[in-house]
Amino acid sequence: MRIPMIAGNWKMNLTIGAGLELVKSIHYSHRHPGEVDVVVAPPFTAIHSIAEAVKDSYISVAAQNIHWETSGAFTGEISPVFAKDAGAEYVIIGHSERRQYFAETNETVNKKTKAAFAHGLTPIVCVGETLAEREAGRVEEVINTQVTQGLTGLSATNFEKLIIAYEPVWAIGTGKTATGQQAEDVHTFIRELLVKLAGPEIAQKIRILYGGSVNAKNAKELLSFPNIDGALVGGASLKAPDFVEIIKGATA
Ligand code: 13P
Numbered sequence: 001m002r003i004p005m006i007a008g009n010w011k012m013n014l015t016i017g018a019g020l021e022l023v024k025s026i027h028y029s030h031r032h033p034g035e036v037d038v039v040v041a042p043p044f045t046a047i048h049s050i051a052e053a054v055k056d057s058y059i060s061v062a063a064q065n066i067h068w069e070t071s072g073a074f075t076g077e078i079s080p081v082f083a084k085d086a087g088a089e090y091v092i093i094g095h096s097e098r099r100q101y102f103a104e105t106n107e108t109v110n111k112k113t114k115a116a117f118a119h120g121l122t123p124i125v126c127v128g129e130t131l132a133e134r135e136a137g138r139v140e141e142v143i144n145t146q147v148t149q150g151l152t153g154l155s156a157t158n159f160e161k162l163i164i165a166y167e168p169v170w171a172i173g174t175g176k177t178a179t180g181q182q183a184e185d186v187h188t189f190i191r192e193l194l195v196k197l198a199g200p201e202i203a204q205k206i207r208i209l210y211g212g213s214v215n216a217k218n219a220k221e222l223l224s225f226p227n228i229d230g231a232l233v234g235g236a237s238l239k240a241p242d243f244v245e246i247i248k249g250a251t252a
Helices: 016-029 044-053 080-086 096-101 106-118 131-135 139-150 156-161 180-198 219-223 240-251
Strands: 005-009 037-041 059-063 090-093 122-127 163-166 207-211 230-233
Touching: 005 090, 005 207, 005 240, 016 037, 016 044, 016 059, 016 240, 037 090, 044 059, 044 080, 080 106, 090 106, 106 122, 106 139, 106 156, 122 139, 131 139, 139 180, 156 180, 163 180, 180 207, 180 219, 219 230, 219 240, 230 240
Parallel strands: 005 037, 005 230, 037 059, 059 090, 090 122, 122 163, 163 207, 207 230
Antiparallel strands: none
């Protein structure tokens, strides 16, 4: 039995003050989450304040990225140790925006994933194909490469805690959601890959979230599929009523 997870990726949005307002209204309007893990991923500058504010609530905090090194001459980078120190419990790794604009590769995803585990952060590793790749019939090939190379060399204990997010690039910020069945098909494929990498028992424990234009209206249907274990939400996570509605969709 996998506990669903609803994670809000704030991307490069919200000051500390605006973030505090948002978590306060999420918390007040949704006091009894039931069996669902709720995570918010603020910008680095707000992690500490948000983590302090949600300390006694059911909400946890994620970083949106980390560097793989612990410390050193890497100007502008954030070590996993610092993210953890600031109060993050999770970290989003390999988001398509990082792959697209910041030259993230499956190799750096792998290094960051290992670094996250080494420093007590739970990684949410993102994979997903572009529209051109989907139209060329290359979805499985692309996902296979991202999953296999991104997760190579993880231990069984790591795999047990791992979270994967399937985010088709064409569905991010476009208002164009994958249908529940389209997402379920890829999630099933990812789980088959995980069986090969981690064995059948552990593969059943790994949560696979869907991301890409998830909103208050479509979340419940998406979450009703057996291999869709939660959502990684962008735009709709910035509005408390919408995010709360998505959380409710996961608990229903
Ligand atoms: P949107 O929900 O805005 O499409 O963004 C999805 C996403 O990238 C979450 O990481």
